Amino acid sequence: MPIDPADLSLGFQTLLFVPGSRMDRVAKAHDSDADVVCIDLEDAVPSADKVSAREDVIAFLDSGATARTAVRINGLRTREGLQDLLALSAAENSPRIVLVPMVESAAELEIVSAAFGTKPVSIIPLVETVAGLSSVSEIGRAPRVGNVMFGGGDMSSQIGVDLAWEPLLYVRSQFVVQCVQAGVRAVDVPFINVKDEAGLLDETRKAKALGFAAKGVIHPNQIDTVKRSLTPSAEELERAAAAVSAYREAGGKAIMHNGMMLDEPIVRRMESLLMTNEGLKDA
Numbered sequence: 001m002p003i004d005p006a007d008l009s010l011g012f013q014t015l016l017f018v019p020g021s022r023m024d025r026v027a028k029a030h031d032s033d034a035d036v037v038c039i040d041l042e043d044a045v046p047s048a049d050k051v052s053a054r055e056d057v058i059a060f061l062d063s064g065a066t067a068r069t070a071v072r073i074n075g076l077r078t079r080e081g082l083q084d085l086l087a088l089s090a091a092e093n094s095p096r097i098v099l100v101p102m103v104e105s106a107a108e109l110e111i112v113s114a115a116f117g118t119k120p121v122s123i124i125p126l127v128e129t130v131a132g133l134s135s136v137s138e139i140g141r142a143p144r145v146g147n148v149m150f151g152g153g154d155m156s157s158q159i160g161v162d163l164a165w166e167p168l169l170y171v172r173s174q175f176v177v178q179c180v181q182a183g184v185r186a187v188d189v190p191f192i193n194v195k196d197e198a199g200l201l202d203e204t205r206k207a208k209a210l211g212f213a214a215k216g217v218i219h220p221n222q223i224d225t226v227k228r229s230l231t232p233s234a235e236e237l238e239r240a241a242a243a244v245s246a247y248r249e250a251g252g253k254a255i256m257h258n259g260m261m262l263d264e265p266i267v268r269r270m271e272s273l274l275m276t277n278e279g280l281k282d283a
């Protein structure tokens with residue numbers, strides 16, 4: 001379902017990665033229910049295919065791209081990344097959403113923003129290193145940024161742990177807190193075992209509980225599970241609406257409601273839940 005790339009603060013739950021060297025898969029990915037389809041020029045493309053993949057992606061931007069189409073360039077510290085940036089920013093039809101990997105400072109994103117000039121392009125930085133983790137709040141305040149993505153693969157490799165929930169829980173927690181400081185949405189790394197639906201469901205629920213608003217996916221079969229896990233249930237919404245109503249009717253004083261104490265911070269969280277759900281319905 002299309003989203004407005006000028007306002008990525010609401011409505012974006014799933015981001016489907018597809019190799020830029022497989023344009024047949026790119027077309028099929030746009031037939032899926034992913035909120036955003038990210039054509040990957042970085043990790044998914046072998047070095048020998050970087051140039052041809054870039055050319056194919058630019059051709060696709062002229063013919064088959066939509067507001068849902070995103071492109072992940074190579075890192076700005078590489079020749080390929082600089083060439084990606086120059087080519088995409090000079091294209092007649094630039095992507096509306098650009099993912100930038102291995103970001104460690106806001107200065108990198110200022111370069112990307114300047115390259116696109118006045119074009120309506122949103123930037124999603126990926127924080128994938130320990131150095132980047134310490135700068136998430138700064139990165140989140142950079143121009144055109146409404147979401148920051150946690151790059152668990154490179155992060156786990158650098159730390160020397162498995163790409164799994166428990167070893168990365170502390171890092172994920174630090175990441176989410178800094179996203180909140182910056183006022184941006186946190187996007188979680190894809191779950192890499194595409195045949196383990198139970199594992200995907202468990203990890204997505206944990207990510208939601210921790211504060212992540214969206215999650216990357218690497219196969220269309222993962223989309224529905226992620227959306228169902230991240231979307232508030234009808235019961236959650238009903239309880240939240242009733243609690244907010246009761247609190248406001250009491251004049252904003254702390255009250256007991258259905259066995260739960262309600263005060264301003266608790267009610268603000270419930271109001272946020274209701275507002276987020278409205279944004280998802282409008283997307």
